[in-house]
Amino acid sequence: MTPSQRGPAKNIFLKQFSERKMHMMTECLEFEPIEMDRAEELKDIINRAGRESEAVMIEPAGRGITGSSPVDLISPEENTNALVRYRRHY
Amino acid sequence: MNRAEFYKRVAGVIAPERLQSRRVVVIGVGSGGSRVAAELARLGVDLMLVERPGEVLEEHNIIRHLLGYRSLGKSKLFELKRHLQNLYPFVHLTLCALDVVEDAELFLSRLEKWRPDLLAVCTDNEQSKHAANQVALRLGIPQVGAGVYDGGIGGEVYRVRPGEACYGCIAAHLQLKRPAKQQPTYDYNGADPFRLQSTSALNLDIAQIALLQSRLALEVLLGEPQLTGLPVAANLLVFANRLVPGTFSRPFHCDFFSIARQMCCLDCGETSGNLEQEAERIVSGLKSVAQLSQPCS
Numbered sequence: 117m118t119p120s121q122r123g124p125a126k127n128i129f130l131k132q133f134s135e136r137k138m139h140m141m142t143e144c145l146e147f148e149p150i151e152m153d154r155a156e157e158l159k160d161i162i163n164r165a166g167r168e169s170e171a172v173m174i175e176p177a178g179r180g181i182t183g184s185s186p187v188d189l190i191s192p193e194e195n196t197n198a199l200v201r202y203r204r205h206y
Numbered sequence: 207m208n209r210a211e212f213y214k215r216v217a218g219v220i221a222p223e224r225l226q227s228r229r230v231v232v233i234g235v236g237s238g239g240s241r242v243a244a245e246l247a248r249l250g251v252d253l254m255l256v257e258r259p260g261e262v263l264e265e266h267n268i269i270r271h272l273l274g275y276r277s278l279g280k281s282k283l284f285e286l287k288r289h290l291q292n293l294y295p296f297v298h299l300t301l302c303a304l305d306v307v308e309d310a311e312l313f314l315s316r317l318e319k320w321r322p323d324l325l326a327v328c329t330d331n332e333q334s335k336h337a338a339n340q341v342a343l344r345l346g347i348p349q350v351g352a353g354v355y356d357g358g359i360g361g362e363v364y365r366v367r368p369g370e371a372c373y374g375c376i377a378a379h380l381q382l383k384r385p386a387k388q389q390p391t392y393d394y395n396g397a398d399p400f401r402l403q404s405t406s407a408l409n410l411d412i413a414q415i416a417l418l419q420s421r422l423a424l425e426v427l428l429g430e431p432q433l434t435g436l437p438v439a440a441n442l443l444v445f446a447n448r449l450v451p452g453t454f455s456r457p458f459h460c461d462f463f464s465i466a467r468q469m470c471c472l473d474c475g476e477t478s479g480n481l482e483q484e485a486e487r488i489v490s491g492l493k494s495v496a497q498l499s500q501p502c503s
Contacts, residue, residue, distance in 0.1 A: 169451075169452060169455075187452065189444055189453075189461055189463075190379065190380055190442070190444065190463055190465075192379050192381070194381045197380070197381055198452065198453045199355065199362075199380065199444070199453070200380070200381045202355035202356045202359070202453075203355075203356050203405070204330070204332075204353030204354065204355065204361075204362070204382070205330045205353065205354050205355075205356070205405055205407065206234065206236055206237065206238035206239065206328055206329065206330040206352060206353055206354055206412065206415075206416075
């Protein structure tokens with residue numbers, strides 16, 4: 117590939133990258149260091165879930181980790197259904 | 207064959223004459239279905255064996271299948287027929303090579319003529335279980351089905367009686383994904399997830415669940431809870447083959463569940479019988495909304 121051929125390709129890449137970056141900036145929040153109260157809350161939730169064999173509840177579009185809940189074999193909630201991750205075979 | 211001698215060791219436990227005229231369709235004759243068929247055939251139940259056309263026993267099947275090396279490369283249906291006739295020479299067998307998903311109407315017409323008492327659903331994918339469910343619902347036939355979890359850690363057996371929660375209700379409750387019908391694709395780079403239907407499990411993992419399914423099937427045929435004593439309301443049992451932290455806290459343990467019928471079920475719910483009317487109602491609603499949203503001239 118000659119330098120003249122490489123040039124336009126690079127430009128296209130940069131254009132796509134800047135568009136994606138703009139898109140990401142509208143979708144995502146800026147990173148911020150976690151506050152101490154929230155860190156303590158997360159530590160309690162995760163430790164309790166581990167101790168009690170519970171499922172950690174996560175709201176991906178909301179607060180993130182929100183709490184823990186007992187796991188049930190056939191819970192109608194996907195988050196707490198212990199069997200949902202297994203496929204069925206025969 | 208001496209029938210009195212043949213049934214001598216089950217006398218007092220089960221009355222085989224009560225099963226002689228009963229008819230069961232076994233859908234899928236893989237490692238699970240072949241065992242269910244064998245248990246029912248031994249007791250003289252008439253069977254229709256259903257399997258996809260062209261299914262032959264492959265070497266990787268043998269470690270978990272009822273059939274062995276003598277049947278390698280041969281039709282699963284014909285070889286299983288030979289095997290079952292060896293177990294009980296008077297067994298009535300009907301072989302049916304069709305795909306219950308692709309040939310749903312043909313399957314329905316075959317069952318309308320054969321008039322079974324029960325469907326034993328022994329397939330390994332959701333599409334075929336729902337296809338069997340829909341046919342069973344249309345004909346008012348009870349079903350007993352099963353599945354083994356990834357790795358053979360355990361399995362589930364379900365029972366569907368007409369008018370109660372169907373497989374669609376149970377699958378919706380269990381959050382089982384119902385993949386859309388896939389067009390055949392050619393993927394030369396990796397495994398197609400819709401065709402990836404089997405995973406590692408021991409023969410005994412599958413046999414354990416298949417025997418539970420057979421027991422439940424026999425109980426449905428007999429019409430009394432004499433083989434399990436399972437409460438009438440229970441329509442799902444989950445059996446742990448082994449201890450799995452976070453899933454099964456006890457090995458060799460069975461849990462029983464009663465899953466209620468779901469009114470929004472795609473198979474048996476309120477709108478399932480008149481989907482076209484429902485579609486027309488939605489379209490007319492959308493049209494009226496579109497008219498209202500048009501700017502006034």
